[in-house]
Ligand SMILES: O=C(O)C(=O)C[C@H](O)[C@H](O)CO
């Protein structure tokens with residue numbers, strides 16, 4: 001089965017998405033997500049200018065060879081732009097292979113390992129009581145696991161909390177990067193009070209998660225983890241930046257609160273030491289930014305040897321195409337932990353019709369052949385690209401640029 005054409009479709013049904021569509025001489029087509037939030041057009045150009053010409057005429061069934069061809073063959077390895085582009089090709093080819101086999105993708109990966117995919121939803125509030133209300137609302141909707149983020153007294157804009165009046169939270173909210181402020185002291189005072197109150201109202205039946213968004217130094221992260229131990233968190237996420245994987249040793253020496261890292265990783269090399277030294281408990285890399293199903297499987301296999309489980313990134317800047325593919329992966333992967341789930345807008349869902357469904361705190365990939373997600377190109381054309389950036393973060397007391 002030869003690849004005859006490949007096209008990049010950029011659309012913005014509420015937020016920007018980049019999708020690669022591959023066509024074959026047998027009439028089968030497949031799609032893959034290539035969205036890199038705030039840098040979308042770099043991946044679109046990488047695909048159109050440098051990848052698509054190399055795909056035409058290749059055998060669509062040779063997924064592994066095409067992966068290696070694009071990874072090793074470019075000479076320039078890794079990086080979010082390259083790996084998102086490779087991921088889009090890989091996802092589209094798995095979609096085609098599963099359609100050719102007349103099976104849902106999870107069957108090709110090895111079949112179901114579980115009855116459904118446990119997800120966590122986002123409860124965001126402006127203060128403690130608002131956050132508690134949101135957590136309880138998610139519990140009422142059937143979620144078994146809930147991520148809680150709250151505004152911090154004395155800070156203007158904080159990670160995870162939308163602007164008052166916004167219908168949905170999307171961090172890439174401006175045509176130039178907005179500015180948030182940060183105080184580690186205020187945050188560290190506040191976080192244990194938040195979780196004390198949430199547990200008081202919610203009890204201990206549900207999993208609770210929290211994203212620190214790379215804000216702390218290792219010793220501060222250790223203090224946070226220790227202070228949250230009484231509230232049994234499922235994980236704290238990205239407690240400190242992870243370029244230096246050794247930094248996590250310090251956190252581990254001080255706390256038993258589980259740690260999740262990896263939404264900005266794009267290859268196995270970014271997490272090799274973290275996994276091999278058991279410095280984390282969950283690896284959050286996902287299909288679109290980590291080289292597709294082919295590479296994510298390698299990461300998961302390494303993780304399984306060290307009792308590290310998966311917790312795939314699933315924010316709204318990953319398109320439904322990524323979510324669909326991730327759910328097939330989650331259904332199969334033996335060392336599954338949890339999947340992030342942030343609902344897309346109705347406009348996005350209409351552009352990307354999909355087979356996955358939510359029920360009782362679990363997502364199900366559905367039994368459509370392929371990965372079960374399509375793109376309505378006519379509708380997509382009605383939503384042209386709009387430049388949008390993630391915000392930056394500055395220390396409140398002196399304006400130093402900090403980690404976002
Ligand atoms: O979903 C999360 O855990 C995030 O941290 C979301 C990120 O802010 C978002 O995906 C950035 O593009």
Ligand SMILES: [Mg+2]
Pocket residue numbers: 211213237238263
């Ligand atoms: Mg995160």
